[in-house]
Amino acid sequence: MRDDRIETGLREALSLAETGAPPRLAAALWHSVFPGGARLRPRLALAAAAACGNRHPALALGSAVAIELLHCASLVHDDLPCFDNGQVRRGRPSVQAAFGEALAVLAGDALIVLAFETLARSGVRSPSRMVELIGLVGRAVGMPGGITAGQAWECEPFVELSEYHRAKTGVLFAAATAAGGAAGGGDAGAWWLLGERLGEAYQVADDIRDVAADPAELGKPVGRDKVLGRRSAVAELGLEGALDRFDALLGEAAAAIPACPGRAALETLIVAESRRFVPKTVARVAA
Amino acid sequence: MRDDRIETGLREALSLAETGAPPRLAAALWHSVFPGGARLRPRLALAAAAACGNRHPALALGSAVAIELLHCASLVHDDLPCFDNGQVRRGRPSVQAAFGEALAVLAGDALIVLAFETLARSGVRSPSRMVELIGLVGRAVGMPGGITAGQAWECEPFVELSEYHRAKTGVLFAAATAAGGAAGGGDAGAWWLLGERLGEAYQVADDIRDVAADPAELGKPVGRDKVLGRRSAVAELGLEGALDRFDALLGEAAAAIPACPGRAALETLIVAESRRFVPKTVARVAA
Numbered sequence: 001m002r003d004d005r006i007e008t009g010l011r012e013a014l015s016l017a018e019t020g021a022p023p024r025l026a027a028a029l030w031h032s033v034f035p036g037g038a039r040l041r042p043r044l045a046l047a048a049a050a051a052c053g054n055r056h057p058a059l060a061l062g063s064a065v066a067i068e069l070l071h072c073a074s075l076v077h078d079d080l081p082c083f084d085n086g087q088v089r090r091g092r093p094s095v096q097a098a099f100g101e102a103l104a105v106l107a108g109d110a111l112i113v114l115a116f117e118t119l120a121r122s123g124v125r126s127p128s129r130m131v132e133l134i135g136l137v138g139r140a141v142g143m144p145g146g147i148t149a150g151q152a153w154e155c156e157p158f159v160e161l162s163e164y165h166r167a168k169t170g171v172l173f174a175a176a177t178a179a180g181g182a183a184g185g186g187d188a189g190a191w192w193l194l195g196e197r198l199g200e201a202y203q204v205a206d207d208i209r210d211v212a213a214d215p216a217e218l219g220k221p222v223g224r225d226k227v228l229g230r231r232s233a234v235a236e237l238g239l240e241g242a243l244d245r246f247d248a249l250l251g252e253a254a255a256a257i258p259a260c261p262g263r264a265a266l267e268t269l270i271v272a273e274s275r276r277f278v279p280k281t282v283a284r285v286a287a
Numbered sequence: 288m289r290d291d292r293i294e295t296g297l298r299e300a301l302s303l304a305e306t307g308a309p310p311r312l313a314a315a316l317w318h319s320v321f322p323g324g325a326r327l328r329p330r331l332a333l334a335a336a337a338a339c340g341n342r343h344p345a346l347a348l349g350s351a352v353a354i355e356l357l358h359c360a361s362l363v364h365d366d367l368p369c370f371d372n373g374q375v376r377r378g379r380p381s382v383q384a385a386f387g388e389a390l391a392v393l394a395g396d397a398l399i400v401l402a403f404e405t406l407a408r409s410g411v412r413s414p415s416r417m418v419e420l421i422g423l424v425g426r427a428v429g430m431p432g433g434i435t436a437g438q439a440w441e442c443e444p445f446v447e448l449s450e451y452h453r454a455k456t457g458v459l460f461a462a463a464t465a466a467g468g469a470a471g472g473g474d475a476g477a478w479w480l481l482g483e484r485l486g487e488a489y490q491v492a493d494d495i496r497d498v499a500a501d502p503a504e505l506g507k508p509v510g511r512d513k514v515l516g517r518r519s520a521v522a523e524l525g526l527e528g529a530l531d532r533f534d535a536l537l538g539e540a541a542a543a544i545p546a547c548p549g550r551a552a553l554e555t556l557i558v559a560e561s562r563r564f565v566p567k568t569v570a571r572v573a574a
Contacts, residue, residue: 017430018430020432021430021439022439022440022442022443023443024442024443025430026431029430073396077396080392082387083389100442102438102441103439105367105370106364106435109360109399109429109435110430110433112400113399113430113433114425114429114430116400117421117422117425127414127415127417128411131411134403138400138404141400142401143305143308143316143397144305144306145307148312148393148400149397152308152309152390152393154389155309155311
């Protein structure tokens with residue numbers, strides 16, 4: 001399921017950031033990005049671009065790489081002591097555990113910058129489309145409604161669950177399908193909802209994994225939501241209710257795929273992939 | 288000396304980030320940016336653009352605003368407990384003192400994103416020049432040699448002083464003159480050195496202010512370099528040696544202004560402005 005274009009694109013971006021750099025920060029960047037997780041967001045971006053006809057392949061790959069770098073940045077900052085104080089990530093020490101807090105802050109900052117540089121560079125031949133995609137990706141990570149805002153809602157006294165999930169996770173998936181669709185030749189607005197629903201489904205699945213997964217399989221400790229007093233679909237709806245919600249969101253996602261040459265293949269891919277979101281022990285037989 | 292275009296541009300950028308945002312993070316962004324300091328970097332960008340003939344005024348302003356947002360982001364993150372643990376900034380509580388560490392991390396992140404969004408948006412009419420400027424600004428703040436890298440050099444066991452100063456401060460001034468010059472119609476490469484020298488001069492002046500300024504005038508505590516065991520031009524060269532170095536860098540800066548219609552006016556402006564870098568009590572009579 002690994003896509004070599006994504007791994008190569010990420011490696012190229014990090015290599016450009018490396019020559020003459022402070023060695024420990026450079027090492028922290030590699031640690032943040034490799035080995036990766038499932039690379040769901042960039043693969044979704046490339047799948048959307050392919051389904052549309054892949055009009056601007058360099059821009060599709062640039063967007064995919066940028067979105068994955070931003071996702072990695074968010075994980076590095078989420079693991080800081082002032083947030084989750086995560087010690088383990090993807091089965092090994094988190095960046096802050098391995099390199100310390102200062103380098104974890106800087107690694108996140110540098111990855112955000114690198115993401116926008118990568119995206120801009122990939123759009124030299126289609127600059128006006130690239131400007132659109134920078135706006136779109138910026139909207140997904142920044143203020144007022146991106147993942148930074150989603151994290152900040154945890155510092156507010158009151159927050160509605162779906163609003164928070166949308167901002168926290170859904171929006172980067174939404175940027176992935178919208179950017180991929182637009183780079184492929186489609187309309188960004190039409191491709192936004194698919195990713196948003198998938199992202200919400202993924203967040204619900206993440207809440208389910210937090211109570212039902214095997215820590216070795218997950219690569220990080222379980223039961224953290226309860227320990228940290230965080231809002232979670234399982235706490236709110238119960239395990240069965242959360243599984244219902246997951247199924248409903250997947251159905252909405254499939255229905256949201258815009259008309260395009262590769263619609264049927266994309267739907268098959270999404271259903272197959274999303275089976276892996278929830279642990280086998282609690283998963284229902286997928287349609 | 289205040290430039291209303293810059294204040295208005297910054298206000299517009301923050302306003303776009305505000306509607307529907309988590310209120311405390313939105314407040315932390317305003318606190319990070321207003322009231323500002325001397326706005327040296329964006330004024331330098333606009334001055335370079337004007338000296339060149341101001342070919343792309345929207346892009347010049349977008350670059351100026353983006354660079355100031357990135358400067359503010361760097362101050363917010365520099366004040367975190369894992370770096371300087373700064374409690375006071377510009378005469379009032381730092382962002383982390385006023386809003387806590389988590390919102391300070393997020394405010395810095397959101398400002399970085401907002402900077403690139405602002406720059407991209409300002410270049411819709413001159414997209415290929417804008418792509419160049421995103422690369423240039425990214426180089427100044429990211430890896431391998433931007434301010435993020437400059438901060439990371441403090442985590443390395445060995446570092447050469449001028450290398451560190453260049454990365455830490457010089458480079459954002461360099462981006463200001465290069466971006467301004469390019470947005471004005473000049474060549475970015477030719478305009479880089481001027482800002483780099485001014486930035487190094489400013490950093491030396493900052494080291495001088497840390498030992499010689501009145502804390503009330505400075506808006507933050509003095510003597511911090513020594514307390515924090517930081518490298519400083521004064522520690523390295525003595526106060527007289529640091530003043531010599533400051534004068535030499537200013538001379539190099541003036542000599543580095545590229546040929547352009549407004550060269551003479553720009554040189555006058557730079558000499559006048561830079562007199563204010565060092566405290567009156569130790570300043571020599573400027574030429």
